[in-house]
Amino acid sequence: MSESANQKEKELNDRSMASLRGNLRHTCGATILNEWSVLTAAHCVCDDFGIPRDPSIYSIQYGSVHISETLERSVQVSKIFCHQFEMERLINDAAVLELAHPIPHDHHWEPVPLASHFDTTKQHRGIIIGWGRLWENGPIPSVLQKLEVEVYSDEVCSRFDFHQHVCFGAPIGGACNGDSGTALVVEGEQVGIASFITTTCGIASERFPNVYAKVTAFLDFIGEHSQGRN
Numbered sequence: 001m002s003e004s005a006n007q008k009e010k011e012l013n014d015r016s017m018a019s020l021r022g023n024l025r026h027t028c029g030a031t032i033l034n035e036w037s038v039l040t041a042a043h044c045v046c047d048d049f050g051i052p053r054d055p056s057i058y059s060i061q062y063g064s065v066h067i068s069e070t071l072e073r074s075v076q077v078s079k080i081f082c083h084q085f086e087m088e089r090l091i092n093d094a095a096v097l098e099l100a101h102p103i104p105h106d107h108h109w110e111p112v113p114l115a116s117h118f119d120t121t122k123q124h125r126g127i128i129i130g131w132g133r134l135w136e137n138g139p140i141p142s143v144l145q146k147l148e149v150e151v152y153s154d155e156v157c158s159r160f161d162f163h164q165h166v167c168f169g170a171p172i173g174g175a176c177n178g179d180s181g182t183a184l185v186v187e188g189e190q191v192g193i194a195s196f197i198t199t200t201c202g203i204a205s206e207r208f209p210n211v212y213a214k215v216t217a218f219l220d221f222i223g224e225h226s227q228g229r230n
Helices: 215-227
Strands: 017-022 027-032 039-041 058-059 074-082 095-099 125-132 144-152 165-169 183-186 188-195 210-214
Touching: 017 039, 039 188, 058 095, 095 215, 125 188, 144 183, 165 188, 188 215, 210 215
Parallel strands: none
Antiparallel strands: 017 027, 017 058, 027 039, 039 095, 058 074, 074 095, 125 144, 125 183, 144 165, 165 210, 183 188, 188 210
């Protein structure tokens, strides 16, 4: 992700963000739903036909804007729930991960606020966040990055499935490899899950927007698989 977001955007709660690791290496982002569950993009953890990959290779790191390849602040993934993901059409790109143990409260974290309604008939200002590459083929940063974006209306994004996609652009910068699964936040609520880009990594515009899965399209699925354990 290129460029830092303006600090006037105070709504974003960094403590809801987590790094999804494959064999301890950052691969995607995620957001914390509760102590037992996190939300990410299906393409991060499911095959092209929506079948969950082996959960034993995945863990999350939580509780800080800084990530590492250590076991510090980490919890193993135990189950993966894919939402009828189809890679060919890039639809239903949402997955809920159940954790092997609850996230301890020895570090500061909070569940992410999910939008229950999001009107995409008009444009919005928002921010994207993540640990994605700083530029095409660039390094994975160890510190969480933020970028202010213009969330486009359905009219601008009509070539995508606006029932389950939301797209945006920015004057400079955009999502990059490693940002998948992280959040698009508008007015303090997560409205999107990083799904795909339409051109070179780090570019987002009306012609070549970044496209995220729309959270409101998956609320039932998220609720069904994030109840936690008794």
